[in-house]
Amino acid sequence: MITWRGFLKRFLSDPVAIGSAAVLLVLILMAVFAPLIAPQNPYDLLQLDIMNSDLPPAWRNGGDDQFWLGTDTQGRGVFSTILYGTGISLLIGIGAVLVQGILGITLGLWAGYKGGWVDSFLMRLADIQMSLSTLMIAIIALALFQAAFDANIYADYAIFMLILIIGMAEWPKFARTVRSSVLGEKNKEYVDAARVIGLPARKVMWGHILPNAMTPVLVISTIQVAEAIMTEAALSFLGLGMPTDKPSLGSLIRSGFEFIFSGSWWITLYPAIVLVTLVLALNLLGDWLRDVLNPKLRRGDD
Amino acid sequence: MHIVAFLIRRAIQAVIVMFVISLIGFSIQDNLGDPLQEMVGQSVSEAEREILREDLGLNDPFLTQYGRFLGNAVQGDLGTSYFFKRPALEVIMDKFPATFELVLGSVFIFLALSIPGGIYCAINRDKWLAKTIMTASIVGISVPVFLTAILLVWLFGVELQWLPAFGRGDTYELPWGWETGFLTLDGLSHLVLPCIALSSIMLPLFIRLIRAEMMEAMGTDYVRFARAKGLSTARVRYVHAFRNTLLPVVTVGGLMIGTLIAYTILTETVFQWPGMGFLFLEAINRVDTPLIIAYIIVVGLIFVVVNTIVDFVYTLINPMVKLPGAKS
Numbered sequence: 001m002i003t004w005r006g007f008l009k010r011f012l013s014d015p016v017a018i019g020s021a022a023v024l025l026v027l028i029l030m031a032v033f034a035p036l037i038a039p040q041n042p043y044d045l046l047q048l049d050i051m052n053s054d055l056p057p058a059w060r061n062g063g064d065d066q067f068w069l070g071t072d073t074q075g076r077g078v079f080s081t082i083l084y085g086t087g088i089s090l091l092i093g094i095g096a097v098l099v100q101g102i103l104g105i106t107l108g109l110w111a112g113y114k115g116g117w118v119d120s121f122l123m124r125l126a127d128i129q130m131s132l133s134t135l136m137i138a139i140i141a142l143a144l145f146q147a148a149f150d151a152n153i154y155a156d157y158a159i160f161m162l163i164l165i166i167g168m169a170e171w172p173k174f175a176r177t178v179r180s181s182v183l184g185e186k187n188k189e190y191v192d193a194a195r196v197i198g199l200p201a202r203k204v205m206w207g208h209i210l211p212n213a214m215t216p217v218l219v220i221s222t223i224q225v226a227e228a229i230m231t232e233a234a235l236s237f238l239g240l241g242m243p244t245d246k247p248s249l250g251s252l253i254r255s256g257f258e259f260i261f262s263g264s265w266w267i268t269l270y271p272a273i274v275l276v277t278l279v280l281a282l283n284l285l286g287d288w289l290r291d292v293l294n295p296k297l298r299r300g301d302d
Numbered sequence: 303m304h305i306v307a308f309l310i311r312r313a314i315q316a317v318i319v320m321f322v323i324s325l326i327g328f329s330i331q332d333n334l335g336d337p338l339q340e341m342v343g344q345s346v347s348e349a350e351r352e353i354l355r356e357d358l359g360l361n362d363p364f365l366t367q368y369g370r371f372l373g374n375a376v377q378g379d380l381g382t383s384y385f386f387k388r389p390a391l392e393v394i395m396d397k398f399p400a401t402f403e404l405v406l407g408s409v410f411i412f413l414a415l416s417i418p419g420g421i422y423c424a425i426n427r428d429k430w431l432a433k434t435i436m437t438a439s440i441v442g443i444s445v446p447v448f449l450t451a452i453l454l455v456w457l458f459g460v461e462l463q464w465l466p467a468f469g470r471g472d473t474y475e476l477p478w479g480w481e482t483g484f485l486t487l488d489g490l491s492h493l494v495l496p497c498i499a500l501s502s503i504m505l506p507l508f509i510r511l512i513r514a515e516m517m518e519a520m521g522t523d524y525v526r527f528a529r530a531k532g533l534s535t536a537r538v539r540y541v542h543a544f545r546n547t548l549l550p551v552v553t554v555g556g557l558m559i560g561t562l563i564a565y566t567i568l569t570e571t572v573f574q575w576p577g578m579g580f581l582f583l584e585a586i587n588r589v590d591t592p593l594i595i596a597y598i599i600v601v602g603l604i605f606v607v608v609n610t611i612v613d614f615v616y617t618l619i620n621p622m623v624k625l626p627g628a629k630s
Binding site: 128130131132133135136139140143144146147226230233234237238239240253257260261265268272275276279280283284287 | 319330440441443444445446447448449452455456460556557558559560561563564565567568571572582583586587589591594598601605609
């Protein structure tokens with residue numbers, strides 16, 4: 001284990017960690033304060049003017065100072081839509097990881113603590129689900145959801161469905177991590193002590209074992225947020241995620257893709273840069289956390 | 303070797319997975335859209351509808367209907383596509399060669415690059431090239447596959463106009479009806495960009511994996527022993543150490559099949575590649591239920607078959623053959 005002081009010291013001595021944390025912080029602040037920063041509210045139809053559509057970035061010929069990254073075909077400023085879109089992407093990413101965490105920790109604790117058939121059943125299920133791949137499960141689930149309901153209902157619930165589906169599809173990662181920590185902890189003396197004084201299994205699991213199994217959970221959480229954001233972007237790009245009037249970064253790229261060939265590259269390029277930057281910052285931070293907190297974990301063999 | 307026991311176990315598992323997939327397929331058919339509506343439209347009275355419903359067996363109990371669905375499915379009858387007015391399985395299988403060749407091409411690319419790349423990075427871990435590859439690989443992991451695809455289309459297809467960016471180009475029909483793009487120059491040039499795009503997501507992952515495994519293998523006793531025995535460096539590296547990196551590579555490769563299929567949908571969308579994934583998305587937009595079900599079942603079958611083969615290969619190349627069932 002590492003103390004807070006040691007953690008801070010290592011953080012301050014690593015430029016990559018500082019850089020990615022700073023980038024991440026800026027992106028999160030931009031998303032949170034989007035209504036204050038954005039020159040225009042892209043959801044408010046009254047503020048949109050079709051005359052402003054398809055303008056290039058401000059420094060190029062025909063650009064307008066009001067829209068420094070240009071506008072899309074509906075006259076929405078690309079900078080404003082990116083601010084709001086980043087918020088939606090982050091919200092879905094973090095929300096999905098919360099669902100994954102709650103499900104995964106509960107099932108992982110249960111499997112590790114109980115053992116026996118509960119354990120083998122849950123782990124077998126986890127194996128199968130992992131090999132089916134999150135993206136595939138999500139594509140099929142959302143495709144059916146979209147086919148079964150009409151477009152308006154779909155648009156209203158898309159954000160919840162994305163959080164739920166990405167959350168439920170990825171629980172095995174957390175469950176496996178927690179389970180292996182539990183297996184390492186459950187034969188230690190403090191657990192025996194807690195059991196002997198007659199605490200119920202629920203309290204032993206959540207109150208005594210879990211706090212000692214949290215480090216790897218924190219380590220994978222960061223990378224899981226990055227993956228959830230990537231999955232959401234892919235789904236939105238396929239038209240199975242956020243609708244274009246409440247766009248995430250993925251749906252912005254989708255709506256720009258149609259116009260890339262008529263020369264309006266800015267509608268796609270800027271959201272794409274923000275998406276890659278966001279995911280890269282999370283991945284670098286996650287890798288750094290893993291190296292510092294848990295050198296034994298390695299990406300690729302989880 | 304309990305090879306027979308192993309095969310039987312795997313077969314049972316495969317059947318269970320296919321059973322679950324068929325249940326999903328059936329419940330979609332049962333709940334999504336009204337087949338009667340698709341057949342007769344608006345102009346038929348309620349009484350006639352009821353008779354038709356009875357004739358078609360739509361009022362039968364769940365199990366009877368499911369049994370019929372399963373019976374038909376096993377015989378290759380997955381219903382008729384509403385849009386194409388042809389058997390759904392036939393429509394899907396027409397598109398299979400396109401997707402298969404896309405996957406084959408990209409598997410070739412990422413194996414040809416990740417194995418030498420991973421070995422190089424493990425052996426020369428302090429050289430600048432290895433460090434550059436490692437940095438590039440973490441950036442590569444963070445770029446979604448559809449963005450790589452868009453970038454390739456825009457750069458090589460639109461700006462530079464070096465390579466075609468849409469469709470399959472000219473194909474050559476093999477005697478058994480398989481349309482291949484491998485045998486014509488035009489077909490091959492159409493394959494380049496989509497294959498690079500699809501391999502781009504696997505490549506950094508595999509380079510990192512092979513590097514990590516190779517570094518671990520280089521530090522083990524048997525490698526040191528082989529060296530002490532006086533074997534050449536090349537033999538120690540490429541035969542002794544590398545052989546043992548194959549195991550995790552095969553395992554992870556097996557785990558990635560589902561992901562690879564999902565990424566074909568994305569790649570095919572960007573390149574308008576006339577494969578199964580592109581067809582599937584069109585089917586969703588048209589609520590073409592039989593086609594959606596056929597896709598899910600065909601993909602499920604591919605998944606199960608490939609996974610079984612991967613497991614089998616794994617037991618073949620594993621020097622500590624540990625077949626499940628034979629508890630260690």
